[in-house]
Amino acid sequence: LFSVAKVGALAALVLFGLTLFRQPDVASANFSTFWGTGDWTIAIVPIIGAAMVGSLFSSDAWNNVTFAAAEVQNPSRNLPLALAVGTGLVSLLYVLTNVAYLNLLPFYGDPSGADALARGIQHASQDRVGTAAIEVALGAGAATLMAVAILFSTFGCNNGLILSGPRVYWAMARDRLFFERAGRLHPEYRTPVFGLVAQAVWASVLCISGTYGQLLDYVVFAALVFYFLTALALFRLRRLRPDLPRPVKAFGYPVLPALYMLAVGALMVILLFEKPLYTWPGLLIVASGIPVYLLWRRGANRNSSSA
Template sequence: MDNNTSFKPSLRLMDATMLVAGSMIGSGIFIVSADITRNVGSAGWLLFVWLITGFMTLTAALSYGELSAMFPKAGGQYVYLKEAYNPLVGFLYGWSFFTVIQTATIAAVGVAFAKFTAYLIPQLSEDLVALNLGFITISPAQLLSILVIVLLTYINTRGVNSGKIVQTIFTMAKLLSLLGLIVFGLFAVKASVWHQNWENAWSMHSLKADGSISTYTTIAALGAIASAMVGSIFSSDSWNNVTFIAGEIKNPKRNIGLSLALGTLIVTVIYILTNIMYTGVLSLHDIATADKDRVGVTASQQIFGSSGTVIIALLIMVSTFGCNNGLIMSGARVYYSMAKDRLFFKKVGTLNKNSVPGFGLWLQCVFACLWSLSGKYGDLLDMISFVVVVFYVLTIIGIFILRRKMPNAERPYKAFGYPVLPIIYIIMGIAFCLLLIKYKPAYTWPGLTITLAGIPVYYLINLTQKKAEAA
């Protein structure tokens, strides 16, 4: 029953900032530096990839501040795209968001939680079989992932304050833990390792598992940077989740833009410092060849010895649990806005007695659990970095469009550095996407296909609506 007709604004600036930072930091920072190092082969270029990703993230976040102040309501990016372009573009984002971007990310983060829990409880390993149904085998890690997703969904159906408490506690815990890891790591820096890694810091090449290297042509080097950025962009994504929950933020015209700036800045600084620490305790070869790409585990073992594995496992468990809470809390608000526009199931557009979209939360939960069972979420996440950046570029172009379409609209906050910084982001985003199309087509076409599959779905929904109205 829909007992409440509107969201309750109860999230302060601190809560919104914790949502931004908490949704960004999952397990990526502990893993993706291995693949980045294999692509670029040097400490300088490793840091450059993280710096350029941080610059793009901050620029996009500062640009979104204008849009969030113009449209301070639930749905965020879906609403911005709909207003700047048309309902179809907004729907394609919402469709991609529901089918893959948010639900597969929730699944991947949930399984990451379970994988690192298995360091402490081996019986939960992803390599074991808990259920064999013939057509599918399910590991204990997948079952634990589903349990966590269901638990966090239930907590968030109890009201925004329940999700807020979990988010703030776990985000603060992981920020302090990451800072602790960085500080201990910097004290453990080995002069010989540091010198070796930074001696030829700007010599770019691919670094293979056997230690051999191969150089790039200039254009191929740009392709290597784009390929490397797939991981860093995924690790820095989901910062925009706070815009989805705008209807529940106090003074949203001010606090959403501020939380975007503060949250992305905090995470960018932490990511840069973490990678500086990696290059001080591990050789580039060790980073590139870390077991299952778990650079964080390898570094922690160097810093803390035999207890390093337990320490990093606990840190990643806290990190992924908090990350998934933020993703689950915010995602359902997009589907709610789509349902209000009659582009999604009608029931998703209702609020439960706790003033949250309960049905939307449970529907998201079901899809995320199915992705957990599929085991294919990791492949898809590599493939959607392209689509995610395409929609970011379209949204930032939307700032220019809306300034023409709505010149007199209230803009309590304007995009920082407009028009220069937004234009730089647009150019960088388009270059990233074009380079991926050329050098990593497997990372582009599946995500693009899923997005474009939403076009016939959109027209089918509209046709159904017209027939219902005619009847």
């Protein structure tokens, strides 16, 4: 239900922006100066990198389906298919939605403009470009429709994140790398109750610890660290465990994974310098897990030896 509502809302916005309510003059002005009028220099790179935080966060849950790999039928086929189709569909919708924005709203506007069209993308009320776009298409009253669509999107996102996260704790506990209670399932519902409760408590602490933007910077940087390490693990496992079954081959290996690591590494360096107040603490929090992991693994090995 949530997925259908989210996709339907975005598809409707794309339809409105590209066909029914397209503003020809606005679109012409936006796309004729799409790349700006100034000279592009290397100085623009860190600015673009810092601006990527929001867009990266909006796509960050692309890999969460893998958290439930143990519960997926024929995972060697269905997981890669789900990742490819899901990521491709979301990317297409996001690109088309932004194109729709540029067909409905002028990029530049007046901060004191009387309506959404006058304020444009640059000065959209509370930076809510989607709401401004739907107002141009359907009138000011349509902002309520966008609010409802955002609520559906939020609930859908929460639904996936809340249910997928504890499955990681469950798997860690099964490998004796986390609290033993996290590896227990509810006797009736077969859900990782301890992980769900622990996650809810920690999420609540985070919610009251800073603003949305601050948490965004923490989360995105930490996610980039693990994406980098995941790609690095691909090279390491190919070298150390060439005998492992690999039903799915990494497309473009080794060039594409190497380029991916280069891009992610560059972005992390940019964020460390552009947003140090949040990225450095995020890095320290992630790094603090290394000694904890080593201690837990030592305990697991000791228990295995004594058994």
